[in-house]
Amino acid sequence: MVNINSKVDQEDICILEISGEIDASSSIHLDNAMKKAVSEGFKKIIVDCDQLEYISSAGLGVFMSYIQEFKNLKISLVLSGLNENVFSVFEILGLDQLLVLEDTVEKAKKKVNENP
Amino acid sequence: MKIHSFNFNCSKNRLKDIRCFVDQALQSYSFTDIEKHKMVLAVDEICANLIIHSHECNPAQNVRLEIKENGNDGIIFEITDKGKTFNVKNYREPKINEIVKAGKKGGVGLLLVKRIMDNVEWSTENDRNICRLYKKIG
Numbered sequence: 001m002v003n004i005n006s007k008v009d010q011e012d013i014c015i016l017e018i019s020g021e022i023d024a025s026s027s028i029h030l031d032n033a034m035k036k037a038v039s040e041g042f043k044k045i046i047v048d049c050d051q052l053e054y055i056s057s058a059g060l061g062v063f064m065s066y067i068q069e070f071k072n073l074k075i076s077l078v079l080s081g082l083n084e085n086v087f088s089v090f091e092i093l094g095l096d097q098l099l100v101l102e103d104t105v106e107k108a109k110k111k112v113n114e115n116p
Numbered sequence: 117m118k119i120h121s122f123n124f125n126c127s128k129n130r131l132k133d134i135r136c137f138v139d140q141a142l143q144s145y146s147f148t149d150i151e152k153h154k155m156v157l158a159v160d161e162i163c164a165n166l167i168i169h170s171h172e173c174n175p176a177q178n179v180r181l182e183i184k185e186n187g188n189d190g191i192i193f194e195i196t197d198k199g200k201t202f203n204v205k206n207y208r209e210p211k212i213n214e215i216v217k218a219g220k221k222g223g224v225g226l227l228l229v230k231r232i233m234d235n236v237e238w239s240t241e242n243d244r245n246i247c248r249l250y251k252k253i254g
Contacts, residue, residue: 023135025129025131025132027159027248056131056157056160056164056225057225061224062221084149084150088150092228092231098212
């Protein structure tokens with residue numbers, strides 16, 4: 001079960017707050033939230049994973065599927081607040097090197113303002 | 117030999133129950149929290165693949181999961197079903213940069229499993245497909 005809240009900050013950054021677990025049954029919700037942020041024209045997206053307890057390959061696949069598209073569209077994506085367990089899953093496939101990961105939303109805001 | 121067993125029907129909604137079962141069964145072993153988390157993930161990946169690809173999410177079909185001690189050496193996760201057989205000979209390990217370039221959403225589950233576990237085996241015995249995942253302790 002995953003819950004995703006979307007909010008926009010004063011610098012026009014779309015922040016997706018994820019809580020719960022992303023697996024093969026719930027990854028569609030993450031994909032839909034990402035799609036919506038893109039279709040609304042955001043160029044800066046932060047995915048706040050502070051309350052994310054679990055992610056499987058289905059969730060990793062969603063993030064992976066946007067890397068190239070975001071590069072082409074010059075959309076900057078930063079993930080923040082991954083706990084140790086969740087981070088270890090990104091690390092297995094080297095996604096910690098392909099995605100931009102920050103400890104906090106504040107650090108992510110600084111990072112997302114740099115060029116994608 | 118201690119055996120933990122769990123039967124589940126082929127619905128993606130059962131993945132949470134599967135993870136809870138594995139997590140609970142691993143509590144008595146001296147793995148670190150991260151190791152346990154990764155093993156839960158590996159079993160989740162195999163079960164999700166079976167539910168989706170071998171059983172097409174048919175809730176009338178069932179899968180059995182057993183967690184056994186492998187002597188003093190570690191543990192074995194044994195996942196048994198009667199669905200469509202996974203042909204390991206057709207499996208080509210994906211390259212992450214190619215998946216990223218193509219914008220694909222799937223295809224890395226088994227890669228995760230292979231990187232987490234010490235060994236992964238598939239066999240067919242008496243009309244049943246069995247996937248065994250081996251993990252050493254320490």
